[in-house]
Amino acid sequence: MLVQTSKRLFLVLSGILYFINTQAQQKALGMKDAENIALANYGTIKAKASQLNSAKSSLKETKTEALPDVNLSAQNVYGTVNGQNGPVYGFGGFATAASGPALPTQNWNAGFGSLYISNINWNFFAFGRSREKIKVQNTVVNLDVTDLAQEQFEHEIRVASAYLNLLVAQQLSKAQQDNLNRSIDLQTVVVARVKNGLNPGVDSSLANAEVSNARIALTNAQEVEQEQSSQLAQYLGIDPQNFLLDSTFVTKAPANIYVGTTVNPGEHPLLKYYRNRIGVSDEEAKYLSTFSYPTFTLFGLYQGRGSDFKAAYGSNQSDYNFNSNYGAGADPTRYNYLFGVGVTWDITNPFRVHYQVQSQKFTSQQYQDEYDLESQTLRDQQALAQTKIMNAVKNFNEAPVEVKAANDAYIQKFALYKNGLANIVDFTQALYTLNRAEVDQDIASNNVWQALLYKSAATGDFGIFINNF
DSSP states (O other): OHHHHHHHHHHHHHHHHHHHHHHHHSOOBOHHHHHHHHHHHOHHHHHHHHHHHHHHHHHHHHHHTTSOEEEEEEEEEEEEOOOOSSOEEOTTSSOEEOOOOOOSSOOOOEEEEEEEEEEEEEEEESTTHHHHHHHHHHHHHHHHHHHHHHHHHHHHHHHHHHHHHHHHHHHHHHHHHHHHHHHHHHHHHHHHHHHTTSSOTHHHHHHHHHHHHHHHHHHHHHHHHHHHHHHHHHHHTSOOOOOOBOTHHHHOOOTTTTOOOOSOGGGOHHHHHHHHHHHHHHHHHHHHHGGGSOEEEEEEEEEEEEESBOGGGGTOOSGGGBOOOHHHHHSOOEEEEEEEEEEEOOTTHHHHHHHHHHHHHHHHHHHHHHHHHHHHHHHHHHHHHHHHHHHHHHHHHHHHHHHHHHHHHHHHHHHHHHTTSSOHHHHHHHHHHHHHHHHHHHHHHHHHHHHHHHHHHHHTOTHHHHTOO
16 A cells, blocks of 8 residues: 555656656747747738739839830741732731732632741830839839738737737736635635534535635636637747746836837838828829820831742743642742831820729829828827826836735735634635735736837837837
8 A cells, every 4th residue: 555655656746847847848938039930920921922022023024014026927828829919017916918919810729838927016105104004013012012011010019919918818827726726725724613613614615615716717717828829829820839938028017118119100010001002093093194195106027928829820820830839838939028107096095094093093092091090090099008008007016015915914814714813704805805916916017018019009119019128
């Protein structure tokens, strides 16, 4: 029996030592480490980065649109050559029409022919249309840059908030565990006094109820902790796990709670994004307006042709003057060139473009109104942040006073109850008051950092928070 007891004791001690060693080896996840992991892993940020890369590639493609179109074409065909005299150019296209003689009657003489063409078309002047399109794409790139920066900033705030929420949830779980331990101590004392006839039996029932209530409170606190842990893991882009966090945010207040921002009001990441939306819309309006004007085009063509039909075929369509020799038809023997300048202008286009530009300007005004609203909202949040900070500091300074007073009352009531000088109702009230005071202290400490984080979000300066410990 003694041997079995010794074995069980050895296993328990071994388990405790293993747990302590594991906890000691686990590295605490610092706030800055959490931010770096989140920025590298979070899916939305990756998507925004890909969107930016896509916009940059589109900008490169847009710049190449100003280059002329240069086309090469080759064909070998078999068919008849009935037609009409005269040159014809396929404007803006890839072909030219130069066929056989205009004979008085149809015939079905056929042979091989070939056509080789090099063609160039260049819209060399369109009243700045190409330049405006490049500007539009440049503003799209700038918009995506600020969109990515805004997403990164917002995610930094989200991660910091989730980190603080999990930290306070862990502290509240610890407070509820301490409360459960005190309730069990009370239960032990009450049961002993009831057995010795020093207290009525109802005291043990009240003590049992207090222990059950403490266990329920602990379970609820642990559930909240698990939810906050899952939320933080999601923002970090990693699998859920038990996090060991930096206790700095519990043990001390920010180094300079009233630190000012170095970010100008208009440079808030969100306002920069909204401002660039206006820029994109304004540039699109300018680009659309260029479609009211004509387009001037420079074109040129050089061709080589081969044919089975001989030069005398126009006056004598006998077999001697044409054959079906592929080699002769594929070998070019005649060459032509052509160049010129063209202009195209849909004279009704200005009427349509006018309303397109008008619509785009209304879109710009919509974005401007949204910018003004967001700017006002941020100014209000900055004013509210100062109030939050002042209130949080007041509560932070008051919380230790509450805890000390509640702890003194608890010790006093515990001593009085053990000596039969106080009833259990008085003692449980002291127990509840101490638990509430510990919870208030944990929340007050966390709220100071949350208020500073709120100020960071309102000013657009994350350094206010992350560089303040």
